[in-house]
Amino acid sequence: MPAKWKLLLKVQLIGLLNINKARKSDDPKEKRKTTGAIILLSFVGLIFLFYVVLMALAFCSQGLGDKLPAMIVSLSSLIVFIFTLFQGGAMLFGTKDYDIVAALPVSKREVVFSRMLSSYLVNLAFVLIVAVPATVVQFAYNGFILWKLGAIILAVFVCPVLPIAVGASLSAALSALTAGMRYKNLIQSIFAIILFVGIMALSFSFSFSANSETGADMGALYTMLVRKIYLPAIFVQMTLEEGIVWGIFVFTAISLAAGILFVLLISVFYEKINTALRNRGARRAYKSKDIRQTKPFAALVKKEFKRLFSSPAYLLNGITGSILLVIAAFALLFFDLNDLGIPTEQIQEISRTFGYIGVGAMALFIGMSCPSCAALSLEGSSRGLLFAMPVSAKSILLSKAVPTFVINCISGLLFSVLFCIKMQADAVLFILAFATALIFSAFTALGGIFLNYKFPKYDWTNETQAVKNSVPLIIVVFASMIVGIAAAALAAFFGLWPILAMDAIALVLTVAIFCSFNNAKLYV
Amino acid sequence: MEKKILEIRHLRKVYGKNKVAVDDLSLDVCAGDIYGFIGQNGAGKTTTLRAVTGILGFDAGDILIDGISVKDDPVLCKSVTAYIPDNPDLYEFLTGIQYLNFLGDMYGVEKTVRQERIAKYADMFRISGDLGSLVSAYSHGMKQKLALIGALMHAPKLIVLDEPFVGLDPEAAFKLKQVFREMCDAGSAIFFSTHVLDVAEKLCNKIAIIKGGKLIASGNIDDVRGDTSLEDVFMEVLENDAR
Incomplete structure (x- = not known):
């Protein structure tokens, strides 16, 4: 029998990707819609692929091919973090199927793990869309090296874990803090916007300071940017640019540790936060007021x-x-x-x-x-x-x-x-x-x-x-x-x-x- | 002659390629009728109700509300109809009063009339004090009551309800029946599905039994029931078909 988290994950992915509607529906309209969506997405994907390849070629032609993987890891991590933060805890809390899942004979740890994993898979798909063509271009340009491919695969596959863990933890903390408030959704949105604006402002300031610190040396500029956007990417850079093999393992260990810590920590508070969110003890006695007609x-x-x-x-x-x-x-x-x-x-x-x-x-x-x-x-x-x-x-x-x-x-x-x-x-x-x-x-x-x-x-x-x-x-x-x-x-x-x-x-x-x-x- | 509020003519609805949900269904609901629509799960009750309210397209036949075809002028038909689905999934991000005001605006209910009706029905269903709370804080029964108030607010000619008594407390269910009768006395018509045969028997003047998408029996409750109970008739219909 498969582990319960696998079953939960399977159900979540079926819902997420609309697989059943596409496969099991005998409605010709549904089939047409699915085909149309696949064609449109493939078209957009192809053009996006073209862009990634162009960007990668531009990077490699300037002799910066070695910096490409770390740059991808760094930028992808930032984007994954922002996307996770923007889910506003929706990945974990206040889901419509909470009652069903909570009543199942499955540990909270497995529930949290399955939810994190589904988020990870979606984000990984995004990272792969960028990383795969860029890596192919890089190897075509600089020559293929097997151990570097191994390091890149490891980096790409673990890079979404830490940003998801941090982003979802912040969202969870915000959900927990505002659970009893009447305007909790608005407050959560405002906090997340402030955080987002703060991150963007910091990124801008990093870019400017990196520019001034490194002068016209593009290589040094990108090295600086990678480190300043996402510090752990420094270990990916160490391995791929300087040949320090343990760097990639440290990066993997940090990412996985963050993921494990997240699952352990959140599963402790999972039920409490969900209960608080659902109790919504913010009722007020209503007194009749004049109403406006529109x-x-x-x-x-x-x-x-x-x-x-x-x-x-x-x-x-x-x-x-x-x-x-x-x-x-x-x-x-x-x-x-x-x-x-x-x-x-x-x-x-x-x-x-x-x-x-x-x-x-x-x-x-x-x-x-x-x-x-x-x-x-x-x-x-x-x-x-x-x-x-x-x-x-x-x-x-x-x-x-x-x-x-x-x-x-x-x-x-x-x-x-x-x-x-x-x-x-x-x-x-x-x-x-x-x-x-x-x-x-x-x-x-x-x-x-x-x-x-x-x-x-x-x-x-x-x-x-x-x-x-x-x-x-x-x-x-x-x-x-x-x-x-x-x-x-x-x-x-x-x-x-x-x-x-x-x-x-x-x-x-x-x-x-x-x-x-x-x-x-x-x-x- | 009775004024027909709802006329369903040879309605046919097919899901996908060949799943016939409703087949050649015809019935009339007249002003003053409390019309019960009964059948097993999956018999085609909800499909019929949704088609009547204009939220589900159909493959053949026609539906007229107050003489106007749902196909020709759905907006006009909807303006004289109210629909309460079986599961009151209301807008949880609005407060109760915001939700009612939204409906009032959508149906063009005049301000003073709106206030008067909200006060009347909210008091009747005992949720006046809760109207300032977010709908997400409501229990299932309270949502059901709010949906009912919203449906009654524009004094519709036809009220279509899917399992209206599920989730209501006994007092609210009693008051709802009262409201049904008042509305019918004023010339409206009620068309609702139910599994509770006792309620249908006591409340309705007309009844229709649907099975496998086809209308098995319909008409005045006394004619359909004869000398037995509605439950006996219903079971007999099922058994006859099973043989």
């Missing part, structure tokens, strides 16, 4: 905003790009084009090129903020309630796009204003930045809800499954990365035109999606 669409939009702010996992995954954009906007306040030592006659030309690149980058960040791509899935088992209401499917879908549009618009326009001022932009760049902010906010919002309408996932047991591991999210985030990076890169060579083309395509698609909602139907 139109149905306004009521739907209000509900969507409340939903967004009710879930740390939803909020944080949904608005990451906007937060980064706001951070970037404020960081611009400390930037002065004149400090770069560029001759005055060249400033206008360079600022215009930087301006176009910046506008492309803004589109990327806007695309990363897409709560609408999970808004329909999050209706979950209560979707019948909404679909039975006397409003059209179009109104429901549009109301779900509004928070994404508003949040992206605010951050996009704020960034545009500060960016254009600092870049000493002319009227063309001003108009382009504003138009891109508006068009991409609308495109992301409508594109997200359109994809969610096509690929909904209602049968989730925790919100993270609907928010983070959904087909729409993967497509939106990666597609916006691809489009944004491509537009920014092309803008460096061709100026205004790539951005204009990107805006025009996005505008046409936005209008097409809007019109397609006239025929939308929402059924349970």
Whole structure:
């Protein structure tokens, strides 16, 4: 008989990956949807692969191939940590299946272990997508060395463990501290945002200090960056660059120890935190007050905003790009084009090129903020309630796009204003930045809800499954990365035109999606 | 002649390629009817109720609510209907009063009417003091009561309920029956599924029995029941089919 944690893990993965729906359903629509999702994901995956290979080639061509694995470990660990933190404890606590699992004859340790393992596997998949092509390129460029391959495999496979353990521990601590509070979800979200902003600010400051400490030596700069982003990666670097074999074993030992410690520690408090979260002793006696009447669409939009702010996992995954954009906007306040030592006659030309690149980058960040791509899935088992209401499917879908549009618009326009001022932009760049902010906010919002309408996932047991591991999210985030990076890169060579083309395509698609909602139907 | 509030005409719903959930089902629910819909698990009750409320598409037939086809104008049909599913999965991130206000806005219930009805039904079901709490803090029964208040708030012409008495305390169940009768006296119609045959027998004036997606019997309860009890009729229907 398999170990119980294996059975738990199997059930979690079936739920997470929607395997049964794809395999067992005899509904032709389901099959078509699954095929469509696989084709779309494969397409996005292929383009992403192309990017990773290009980046790896650029690294290797500069003689930095040896630094690539440690850099991947370092950056992946940071991203895994942030993603885990953004789950807001949803991986472990307050899941819909808690009662079922808690009643099973299985130890809490095994439950925690199985949940951590499912999170590990998802994160590992992400790390592998980056690490495998990059490693192939590195070996093709620098020559194959067997022991290095072994060390890289070990590093890649254990690297998500420590960030997951630390991120989930912080989330667990936050869940435990706020369990009895009325606005615990909002408080958790605010704490996580503060933490995220802090980490990003530290990363920026590390980058700048590394730059100043190492001067123009790119190799030393990357070595410094690896260490400063994720300290344990120093051991991977020692093994792969300096040939110190024990380094990789120390890295493995630290990661695994953190994982074991996490499971042991959290399993002690697992039941207590879950009970505290479910008791929700925050009831208040209600006294009748005057109520405000609004139109149905306004009521739907209000509900969507409340939903967004009710879930740390939803909020944080949904608005990451906007937060980064706001951070970037404020960081611009400390930037002065004149400090770069560029001759005055060249400033206008360079600022215009930087301006176009910046506008492309803004589109990327806007695309990363897409709560609408999970808004329909999050209706979950209560979707019948909404679909039975006397409003059209179009109104429901549009109301779900509004928070994404508003949040992206605010951050996009704020960034545009500060960016254009600092870049000493002319009227063309001003108009382009504003138009891109508006068009991409609308495109992301409508594109997200359109994809969610096509690929909904209602049968989730925790919100993270609907928010983070959904087909729409993967497509939106990666597609916006691809489009944004491509537009920014092309803008460096061709100026205004790539951005204009990107805006025009996005505008046409936005209008097409809007019109397609006239025929939308929402059924349970 | 009785005014028909709900007309189901040759309804057919197939899941996947060939799983027929409801087959050629026709029935009428008139103003003033309390219509019970009974059948075994998987007989097609919930599928029929969901199709009536417009949240589930169907493959053939038509459903008219107050003379309007659900296919032609689903929004108008929904505006005169209320639906309470078997499991009250309400919006847990809203407070009780926020949830009711949300429904009030969606159904366009005028402010003073809304306040009056919320006060009336919340007092009746004894959850007035809890309306300021998050729905996530409610017990199953309280959620059921909140869902009922939400359904009654816009005085619908047709109330569709899936197992409405599950989870309610005896007092709330008694009051719900009272409300049903009041609504029907005012010209509304109630169409609900239940497994509790005693309730159906005492409360309903009409009954329909569904089995394997097909309507086995329907009509006035006295006609369906004859000289025996509803339980006997139901068991007889099952046994006849088993033979």
